[in-house]
Amino acid sequence: MTTPGFHPTHVVPPDGxxxxxxxxxxxxxxxxxxxxxxxxxxxxxxxxxxxxxxxxSAWVDGRLLVAVPQGPPAAGAAPARTADPRPLLTRxxxxxxxxxxxxxxxxxxxxxxxxxxxxxxxLRIGVVVDGESLWLYDTAHERWVYCDGARLSTYAVSxxxxxGSAPGAEKAAAVDPEPTRVVGEPVHGTAGRDHEPTxxxxxVTPDG
Numbered sequence: 001m002t003t004p005g006f007h008p009t010h011v012v013p014p015d016g017x018x019x020x021x022x023x024x025x026x027x028x029x030x031x032x033x034x035x036x037x038x039x040x041x042x043x044x045x046x047x048x049x050x051x052x053x054x055x056x057s058a059w060v061d062g063r064l065l066v067a068v069p070q071g072p073p074a075a076g077a078a079p080a081r082t083a084d085p086r087p088l089l090t091r092x093x094x095x096x097x098x099x100x101x102x103x104x105x106x107x108x109x110x111x112x113x114x115x116x117x118x119x120x121x122x123l124r125i126g127v128v129v130d131g132e133s134l135w136l137y138d139t140a141h142e143r144w145v146y147c148d149g150a151r152l153s154t155y156a157v158s159x160x161x162x163x164g165s166a167p168g169a170e171k172a173a174a175v176d177p178e179p180t181r182v183v184g185e186p187v188h189g190t191a192g193r194d195h196e197p198t199x200x201x202x203x204v205t206p207d208g
Contacts, residue, residue, distance in 0.1 A: 003055040008037035010050070010065035017065075019058035023047040025160055029058055040065065046141070046161035061161040063143060063154055083152040088136055088145070095125050095139075 012032045021027040023044050032038070038050040040062065048062025102119040105111040111119070126137025126144065134147040135155060144155040 003051070003053060006051065006053050007039055008053075008068055009040045010038055010067055012036040012038065012060075013064055013066055017060050019060050021058065023049075023059045023161070032058065032060065037068070038065070063141065063161065085134070085136075085147045085149075085152050088138060088152065091139075092125055092127060092136060095123050099123055099125070 012034055014034050016034045017032045019029050019032050021029045032050075032052075036052065038052055041049045041051055041057070043049075043062055044059075046061060046063055047059050048065060049057065049059055050065070051057045099120055102111065102116055106113070106116045124137065124139045126135070128135040132149055134149070136145050136147060136152075137143075138145050145152045146155040
């Protein structure tokens with residue numbers, strides 16, 4: 001039985017999705033089935049509150065939901081949000097320029113090691129370019145995104161969902177890509193081609 005007013009906006013990724021009773025990792029509940037249609041009710045940081053067709057609701061990692069394609073907008077409707085890669089590319093370029101300038105000053109003797117450390121503290125940059133394919137690290141949301149030159153899509157996340165956001169997250173949300181989940185990284189070419197994946201793993205500490 002479908003809940004009245006239920007309009008699916010997303011589906012669960014092909015390998016299912018963990019779920020929680022509240023936006024709290026200590027309160028897990030029954031995971032959602034693969035490709036289950038859900039309606040996203042609200043966002044709270046990385047968390048997404050979803051409604052299922054039978055009326056059951058749960059909290060999930062909203063970054064990993066797969067958006068359902070929508071029909072053409074009605075006449076006079078506001079233009080749909082697009083995941084334009086250029087703002088994120090600009091932020092990456094600015095961060096790299098800051099690091100380059102600090103490194104030049106360090107090499108030229110205009111900075112000491114402590115000042116160099118202070119100027120570069122908090123900078124995080126990740127870029128992989130392979131022909132038309134591009135992977136960028138989005139520091140505002142702590143995730144890797146894939147770009148085909150025209151739009152962005154979430155590639156992998158590097159932490160559990162949380163309510164807190166990194167500095168600049170609100171600004172980045174204006175061009176936030178529709179989330180998808182891709183397991184593994186293709187060695188060459190675009191996402192989804194048949195290559196042996198390289199999985200993201202947590203760093204190993206000296207204590208093991």
